[in-house]
Structures are given as C-alpha cells and as structure tokens.
Amino acid sequence: MSATSTPIVEIRNVHKSFGALKALNNVSLSMNLGEKVVIIGPSGSGKSTLLRSINKLETVDSGTIIVDGHNIMDPNTNINKLRMELGMVFQSFNLFPHKTVLENLTLAPIKLKGMPKDEANSIALKLLDKVGIKEKAHVYPSKLSGGQQQRVAIARALAMSPKIMLFDEPTSALDPEMIGEVLDVMVTLAREGMTMAVVTHEMGFAREVADRVVFMDHGTIIEQGTPAHFFQSPEHERTKLFLSQIL
Amino acid sequence: MRETRTIDVGEGAAIPSKSDWGLFNAWAISFVGALAAIIYLVCFEPTPYKRLLFYLADGVVITFQVTFMSIISACCIGLVVGMGRVSKNKAINLVASTYVEIIRGIPLLVQLFYIYYALGRFLNVHDLAAAVIAMSVCYGAYMGEVFRAGITAIDKGQTEAARSLGFNGKQTMFLVILPQAWRTILPPVGNEFIALLKDTSLVSILAVSDLLRRGREFSSETFLYFETYTLVALVYLVITLLLSKGVSIMEARLSHYVRH
Numbered sequence: 001m002s003a004t005s006t007p008i009v010e011i012r013n014v015h016k017s018f019g020a021l022k023a024l025n026n027v028s029l030s031m032n033l034g035e036k037v038v039i040i041g042p043s044g045s046g047k048s049t050l051l052r053s054i055n056k057l058e059t060v061d062s063g064t065i066i067v068d069g070h071n072i073m074d075p076n077t078n079i080n081k082l083r084m085e086l087g088m089v090f091q092s093f094n095l096f097p098h099k100t101v102l103e104n105l106t107l108a109p110i111k112l113k114g115m116p117k118d119e120a121n122s123i124a125l126k127l128l129d130k131v132g133i134k135e136k137a138h139v140y141p142s143k144l145s146g147g148q149q150q151r152v153a154i155a156r157a158l159a160m161s162p163k164i165m166l167f168d169e170p171t172s173a174l175d176p177e178m179i180g181e182v183l184d185v186m187v188t189l190a191r192e193g194m195t196m197a198v199v200t201h202e203m204g205f206a207r208e209v210a211d212r213v214v215f216m217d218h219g220t221i222i223e224q225g226t227p228a229h230f231f232q233s234p235e236h237e238r239t240k241l242f243l244s245q246i247l
Numbered sequence: 248m249r250e251t252r253t254i255d256v257g258e259g260a261a262i263p264s265k266s267d268w269g270l271f272n273a274w275a276i277s278f279v280g281a282l283a284a285i286i287y288l289v290c291f292e293p294t295p296y297k298r299l300l301f302y303l304a305d306g307v308v309i310t311f312q313v314t315f316m317s318i319i320s321a322c323c324i325g326l327v328v329g330m331g332r333v334s335k336n337k338a339i340n341l342v343a344s345t346y347v348e349i350i351r352g353i354p355l356l357v358q359l360f361y362i363y364y365a366l367g368r369f370l371n372v373h374d375l376a377a378a379v380i381a382m383s384v385c386y387g388a389y390m391g392e393v394f395r396a397g398i399t400a401i402d403k404g405q406t407e408a409a410r411s412l413g414f415n416g417k418q419t420m421f422l423v424i425l426p427q428a429w430r431t432i433l434p435p436v437g438n439e440f441i442a443l444l445k446d447t448s449l450v451s452i453l454a455v456s457d458l459l460r461r462g463r464e465f466s467s468e469t470f471l472y473f474e475t476y477t478l479v480a481l482v483y484l485v486i487t488l489l490l491s492k493g494v495s496i497m498e499a500r501l502s503h504y505v506r507h
Contacts, residue, residue, distance in 0.1 A: 055411055057407055057410065057411060080410075080413050080414070080415050081413065083410065083411055083412065083413040084412070084413035086411070087411075088407075088408075088411035088412075090404060090407065090408065092402075092404050094402070094404035094405060094407060094408035095408075096405065096408070096409075096423055096427075097427065098426045098427050098430075107412075107422065108412040108413060108414065111414070111418065111422065112412070112413050112414065153408075156412070157411075157412070160412060160413065
C-alpha cells in the first residue's frame with residue numbers, strides 16, 4: 001500500500017532557537033503510518049520542542065514540516081483542522097477542570113465536528129471503558145488521581161479519532177505506582193496500530209513498543225534505530241553514555 | 248515577561264468567605280446593625296426619619312438603575328478590553344492598553360464631568376444615560392484589568408490542550424479559558440461592583456437624582472443635615488452589604504468543580 005510507504009510526518013532541516021539557546025539544530029525525521037517512534041534524550045535536548053513542532057504548538061524558525069500531506073509552515077494551511085488529526089497528551093494532563101470527565105471527551109467532537117451529543121457520549125463512554133475509567137465519567141477531573149487524569153487525557157485525544165498520537169513525557173508527572181496504568185493504555189494503543197510519537201524516559205516502554213528509537217542531544221538527532229540496535233549496540237559515544245546513566 | 252498569578256483585590260467592602268458565615272462576623276454585625284438602626288429610627292423617631300426614608304426611596308431606585316446598567320456595560324467593555332490586553336495582535340493590544348492607561352490616569356470625578364458635559368454638548372444624551380456611559384467607560388478599564396489578570400492566571404497548558412484538539416483562539420477563549428477565569432475573577436469583579444455602587448454617589452453632582460442627591464435636596468430644604476446623612480449612610484451600607492453577600496454566594500456556587 002502506498003499509504004505505508006509515504007511518510008505521514010516529514011520533518012526536514014528544522015531549526016528553532018529560544019533566544020541564544022538552539023533547541024533544534026537542523027533536525028530531520030520522518031514517520032510512516034502505523035509507526036511508533038520513541039524520542040529519548042537528556043532534558044533540554046530539544047525532544048519536546050521537536051514533538052510540539054509537529055502540531056505547531058511550537059513554531060519552528062526554518063525548515064519544513066509536512067503532516068498528512070499538509071505543509072504546516074504554509075500560512076494557507078488550516079492548522080486548526082490539521083490539529084484535529086493529531087492527538088496530543090501532555091506531561092501535566094491539562095484536563096479542563098470546569099468540565100466533567102465525559103464533557104472533557106465530548107467537547108471537541110461536538111463543537112468541532114458537529115457530532116450529535118448522544119453519539120459523542122456513547123463514543124466517549126467506549127473510550128473511557130477502554131482506558132478503564134468508565135465509572136468516573138461524571139466526576140470532575142480534580143477528583144481523579146494523576147494516573148486516572150492522564151488516562152482521561154489520552155481518551156480525550158482519541159475522541160477526535162486522530163491519525164497520529166503525540167505523547168509529551170506522559171508519565172513524568174506521575175507517582176511511580178501510577179506509571180504502569182498509563183503505559184498499559186499506551187501499549188494497547190500501539191498494538192492496535194496507532195501511529196505514535198512518544199517523548200519519554202521510560203526505557204522499558206521504548207524497548208517493548210518502539211519501531212524506532214530516536215536519541216537527541218543538544219538539539220540534534222544523534223542516533224536512531226530499532227530498539228534492538230539502540231539498546232544492545234549503540235554506535236555513538238554520547239548514546240552509550242546516556243544509556244549507561246539511565247539504565 | 249512572566250505574569251504573577253495573583254489577582255489583587257481592589258477597594259470595596261470585603262467579601263465574606265464561606266468560613267465566616269456564622270452569626271457573629273463583621274458582615275452580619277454591620278448588616279443587622281444598620282438594618283436595626285434604620286428600623287429603630289423610622290419607628291421611634293418617625294419625624295423626620297419616616298418622611299426622609301420615603302423621600303430617599305426614589306433615589307435608591309435611581310442608584311440601583313445606574314449601578315445595574317453600569318455593571319452590565321462595564322463588564323462588556325471590561326471583557327473586550329481584557330481580551331484586547333492579552334491579544335497577540337499588536338494593534339488591538341495597543342488600543343486596549345492605551346485606553347486603560349488614559350482612564351486610570353484621570354480621576355473618576357473628572358471623567359464623569361468630562362464625559363457628561365462632552366456628551367451633553369455634542370450629543371443630546373439623557374442625564375441618566377450620560378451618567379451610565381461615564382461610569383461604564385471608567386469602570387470598563389478597571390474591569391478590563393481584572394479580566395486580563397483572570398485570563399493570564401489560567402495555566403498555559405489549558406490553552407495548549409484546547410488548541411491541540413483543534414479549537415481556534417476564539418473557541419479556546421470562550422469554551423475553556425473564560426469559564427475557568429470566572430472563578431478567579433469573581434472576587435475582584437465583585438469588589439469592583441461594590442466600588443462602582445459606592446462611586447455612583449458621584450453622579451449626584453451631575454443632574455441625576457440618585458440616593459445621595461435626594462439626601463442633599465432633602466437636607467437643603469429642611470436643614471436636617473445630620474439626620475439626612477445618617478440615614479443616607481445607613482441605606483448605602485445595607486445595599487453594599489447585600490451586594491457583597493450576593494457576590495460571595497455566587498463565588499461559592501462557581502467553585503463547585505474544585506476539590507474539597
């Protein structure tokens with residue numbers, strides 16, 4: 001099929017600076033449909049910036065980013081419409097505190113897709129069931145634990161039936177005992193064939209799920225490859241050093 | 248530039264928090280005291296207080312009208328100004344900021360005179376309308392600052408979450424940011440309401456027969472200055488305290504989604 005051979009995300013020669021700091025320095029990366037890419041690296045290496053530039057939460061200074069055939073740097077591209085195809089999960093969950101869990105899931109489908117409320121509700125309940133939190137549908141997010149909130153956040157992103165899911169350190173703000181429940185949901189999602197880009201420090205997850213692991217440092221991609229290559233025979237000294245520190 | 252996430256509370260009566268809703272608190276003592284004083288004076292010293300109270304009633308209605316209409320339009324202006332102050336569009340931002348600077352730099356009384364007479368000279372506007380417009384233009388600027396503070400106090404992650412789902416800037420503001428900002432905005436907005444109510448007494452200098460002006464009219468006819476202003480003060484106190492109670496009830500209702 002041609003869909004799997006043409007990249008759904010293509011990042012070419014991207015640069016981004018925050019003042020004097022070069023967050024992204026000539027980065028190129030492409031992702032195919034169905035592929036799971038895990039981006040790792042020390043903090044400040046630009047991995048979150050790279051992920052956030054895919055849905056234009058960060059605007060890069062130069063280079064090209066093509067998502068699902070649309071150049072997001074082109075001012076004529078409707079970025080709001082494109083973002084509906086890109087689910088995003090944040091480190092700090094960012095659920096809407098003034099909405100119940102169910103409303104968090106249905107807000108975007110109802111308002112943006114014009115979905116009837118009944119249909120949105122039934123889809124939302126199915127998704128909540130999938131992330132194992134259906135019984136909390138009518139409570140407010142402040143009553144949930146961090147792990148539960150993050151699972152709701154994943155379900156909220158899925159409610160828009162995105163083509164790609166972006167995860168920005170989804171477990172970094174969680175207590176250790178809650179990391180597993182969130183990773184389980186992400187593993188299930190990966191098994192179902194979702195295209196995923198994940199920034200994480202969870203090496204177990206990278207090893208288990210990733211088709212490709214990308215290692216970044218100082219705003220550049222140092223090395224990328226399959227988990228087997230990456231964890232067993234990394235080529236670069238910097239990768240080896242990083243792995244020795246983290247494993 | 249990093250915004251501090253606090254909203255400073257302006258002038259105006261303190262809004263009682265839920266924890267001091269008991270019998271003996273500042274609000275209850277002031278309110279019951281003022282009400283009891285009015286009832287005592289009217290019942291036991293009907294001359295002049297009973298006549299005076301009836302005389303002031305018309306003024307109370309006008310004061311309410313000016314307050315209510317000014318609150319509504321000041322809120323509308325404030326919302327527009329507040330959103331303008333956080334706008335990324337530089338022109339809109341500049342216009343809103345300049346408006347706030349100018350209004351905050353001129354005393355309310357001077358503004359009242361200015362707008363009132365300017366409107367009277369160039370447009371034939373009714374006295375009451377001119378007073379309301381002047382109050383709204385002024386309080387719109389203060390309200391705008393409160394709205395701005397409330398909007399910027401909402402975590403940036405909320406905007407990012409909404410935008411990442413595909414909402415545009417306007418939808419994000421009205422569906423996600425403002426519904427949350429209300430809760431933080433309400434105490435300072437309530438204080439602005441109360442301050443506005445009290446400042447409506449300034450319109451008595453214009454040809455608007457509000458509570459204070461009715462009092463002045465009565466006292467200049469009867470020379471009962473002490474009696475008149477005693478009652479005027481008590482009536483203002485009762486109204487202000489009622490409004491502050493209303494705001495605190497609304498505040499308690501709006502915070503239903505917060506843990507506790």
